[in-house]
Each structure stands twice: as C-alpha cells, then as structure tokens.
Amino acid sequence: xxxxxxxxxxxxxxxxxxxxxxxxxxxxxxxxxxxxxxxxxxxxxxxxxxxxxxxxxxxxxxxxxxx
Numbered sequence: 001x002x003x004x005x006x007x008x009x010x011x012x013x014x015x016x017x018x019x020x021x022x023x024x025x026x027x028x029x030x031x032x033x034x035x036x037x038x039x040x041x042x043x044x045x046x047x048x049x050x051x052x053x054x055x056x057x058x059x060x061x062x063x064x065x066x067x
Contacts, residue, residue, distance in 0.1 A: 020051070 001009075030047050038044065050059055 023051070 026049055030049065033045070033047065034043075048059070050056060
C-alpha cells in the first residue's frame with residue numbers, strides 16, 4: 001500500500017475483536033515500536049506483553065486511558 005493510499009483509507013477503530021494475537025506478530029509489533037524515534041532518543045517507554053487472561057483486568061485498571 002502506498003503512503004497516500006494509506007492516509008486516504010485510514011479509519012479510527014474504537015472497537016476491537018477480543019481474540020488472541022499470535023506471539024510472533026506481537027514480537028514484531030514490539031520490535032517496531034522499540035525502533036521508533038523519540039525526543040532526544042530518550043526512549044522513555046516500557047513494553048509489557050501479557051498473555052494471561054487473569055492479569056488483564058488488574059493491569060488495565062491501572063491505566064486511565066485504557067477504559
């Protein structure tokens with residue numbers, strides 16, 4: 001997909017399917033995010049991949065933006 005086509009066709013997604021994402025895809029996504037630029041190359045982020053259903057609610061309850 002070309003850049004302009006991607007810009008024209010982009011949509012905001014507000015509802016997501018509740019199905020597991022294969023680990024190899026998650027790994028690729030985290031690696032891509034890790035390589036993204038940051039201000040002053042500080043890279044002030046941490047990534048946490050949780051695949052235990054019992055841990056999802058306790059983690060999400062601590063995130064104000066993940067309602």
